[in-house]
Amino acid sequence: MLDIKYNDGHSDHTISYKSPQDFVANQQLEVPDLEDYYEIKSATVDGKTVDLTDSTISGLYNLLEEEYH
Secondary structure (H helix, E strand, C coil): CEEEEEECCCCEEEEEECCHHHHHHHHCCCCCCCCCCCEEEEEEECCEECCCCCCEHHHHHHHHHHHHC
8 A cells, every 4th residue: 555645736635555566657647646846744654654765656657666666
């Protein structure tokens, strides 16, 4: 399970995916759930915090695409 707490520039939101792979696949769609520039407040995979150097949806995508693809 991947849980993401993010800010869309106006307010905070939370979204969950069954797996990191599901998130990566969704971000590759023509119209993904999340914009690349959204700021990530926190992200966890199976309860473990994801350590991000780039705290954007794009940064999370790049990390997970490399790690779980």
